[in-house]
Amino acid sequence: MTESSFIEHKSFARVGLLGNPSDVYFGRTISFSLGNFWAIVRLEPSKDLIIQPHPTNDLVQFDSLDHLVGRLENEGYYGGVRLLMAICKVFYKYCKENNIELNGGNFTLSYDTNIPRQTGLSGSSAIVCAALNCFLDFYNVRHVIEVEIRPNLILSAERELGIVAGLQDRVAQVYGGLVYMDFDKESMDKLGHGKYTPMEIGLLPPLYLIYAENPSDSGKVHSTVRQRWLNGDEFIISSMTEVSDIALEGRTALLEKDYTKFAELMNRNFDIRRHMFGDDALGSMNLEMVEVARGVGAASKFTGSGGAVIAYCPDGPSQVKLLEDACQKAGFIIQPATVVPSFLKDVDLNSICPPVPSN
Numbered sequence: 001m002t003e004s005s006f007i008e009h010k011s012f013a014r015v016g017l018l019g020n021p022s023d024v025y026f027g028r029t030i031s032f033s034l035g036n037f038w039a040i041v042r043l044e045p046s047k048d049l050i051i052q053p054h055p056t057n058d059l060v061q062f063d064s065l066d067h068l069v070g071r072l073e074n075e076g077y078y079g080g081v082r083l084l085m086a087i088c089k090v091f092y093k094y095c096k097e098n099n100i101e102l103n104g105g106n107f108t109l110s111y112d113t114n115i116p117r118q119t120g121l122s123g124s125s126a127i128v129c130a131a132l133n134c135f136l137d138f139y140n141v142r143h144v145i146e147v148e149i150r151p152n153l154i155l156s157a158e159r160e161l162g163i164v165a166g167l168q169d170r171v172a173q174v175y176g177g178l179v180y181m182d183f184d185k186e187s188m189d190k191l192g193h194g195k196y197t198p199m200e201i202g203l204l205p206p207l208y209l210i211y212a213e214n215p216s217d218s219g220k221v222h223s224t225v226r227q228r229w230l231n232g233d234e235f236i237i238s239s240m241t242e243v244s245d246i247a248l249e250g251r252t253a254l255l256e257k258d259y260t261k262f263a264e265l266m267n268r269n270f271d272i273r274r275h276m277f278g279d280d281a282l283g284s285m286n287l288e289m290v291e292v293a294r295g296v297g298a299a300s301k302f303t304g305s306g307g308a309v310i311a312y313c314p315d316g317p318s319q320v321k322l323l324e325d326a327c328q329k330a331g332f333i334i335q336p337a338t339v340v341p342s343f344l345k346d347v348d349l350n351s352i353c354p355p356v357p358s359n
């Protein structure tokens with residue numbers, strides 16, 4: 001590689017279509033890579049190793065105290081620099097533990113993103129995934145880092161930072177396209193990852209993304225679902241199984257192009273989430289987005305843990321028009337969801353981990 005060449009990777013937002021959040025609880029999900037928004041990471045060889053702060057997302061210079069406080073209140077303390085640092089660490093340690101040699105020298109990493117924050121569209125993992133892809137090419141190790149393991153690396157980087165998340169987002173971002181995922185405990189324990197099956201994106205009906213320009217998490221209270229699940233709470237465990245089954249049934253519904261069933265499953269998915277988490281934890285604006293869609297007869301559910309909604313209009317264009325009008329009236333943004341086809345190449349699909357040396 002010459003000094004001036006650079007590597008750039010784009011990772012898209014994702015939609016948890018059916019089955020989420022059971023991915024966090026040994027369940028199943030169907031998710032897709034959403035073309036509407038993306039993050040880009042660029043890696044350039046350089047003398048020193050530099051993580052470049054983003055000019056607006058990692059702001060450290062302000063017009064006034066007022067500006068600084070307003071910024072912190074709206075966007076929080078963190079930007080993307082910590083994500084890039086964390087994936088550097090996780091990648092390095094993984095390669096070291098697996099005797100994967102890293103020859104390539106230093107680099108400068110920079111990023112940009114248009115994924116709205118705090119909308120459950122997986123903005124953080126998109127930045128991490130794009131950085132990981134840059135490393136795979138820069139160090140020429142794509143063939144020795146198994147594609148199934150890559151979502152785990154992305155998740156580990158975020159866990160380093162205390163970001164609570166599951167695997168489905170990262171799987172959709174690594175694979176692209178539409179993916180059916182099964183995180184059953186046996187595979188997770190034995191293989192360390194789930195079973196991921198790409199599906200034909202043409203099976204999806206037209207879908208719409210709804211979100212708020214200024215998401216408010218007012219009313220968001222800390223959810224107790226995880227602790228209750230760990231405590232063996234029967235209601236949470238059986239509800240999580242029901243959510244997981246929705247992905248299984250949804251896969252059949254999509255394969256059979258049974259969109260009436262598909263709409264019913266989307267709604268059921270959200271209703272079970274609402275039962276488990278309660279309205280206070282979901283937040284009033286998030287509930288309103290779902291309800292605005294349902295008000296015109298559309299099926300709707302969260303794309304992730306809240307902030308954006310994915311909707312389907314079983315009655316077609318006239319219903320889409322009603323949905324657009326209702327969203328506009330409520331002050332929500334609505335746009336057709338675009339699905340990005342899978343971008344994995346043979347080198348990714350044939351990737352295998354190097355054997356662990358016996359000593």
Ligand SMILES: Nc1ncnc2c1ncn2[C@@H]1O[C@H](COP(=O)(O)OP(=O)(O)O)[C@@H](O)[C@H]1O
Pocket residue numbers: 057058076078079080081082083113115116117118119120121122123124125163304
């Ligand atoms: N636009 C962004 N610019 C910089 N950092 C971001 C951006 N979006 C997300 N992050 C980083 O990812 C973390 C969590 O991302 P967030 O957008 O809140 O959730 P999600 O990834 O689920 O959409 C943030 O605390 C921040 O460190």
Ligand SMILES: O=C(O)[C@H]1O[C@H](OP(=O)(O)O)[C@H](O)[C@@H](O)[C@@H]1O
Pocket residue numbers: 016020021022023024119120121122123164165166167168169303304305306
């Ligand atoms: O609750 C969910 O549906 C998802 O929540 C997280 O995604 P986020 O983008 O932060 O909302 C989590 O990472 C996923 O695994 C869950 O399915």
Ligand SMILES: [Mg+2]
Pocket residue numbers: 122123124125163165
């Ligand atoms: Mg995230």
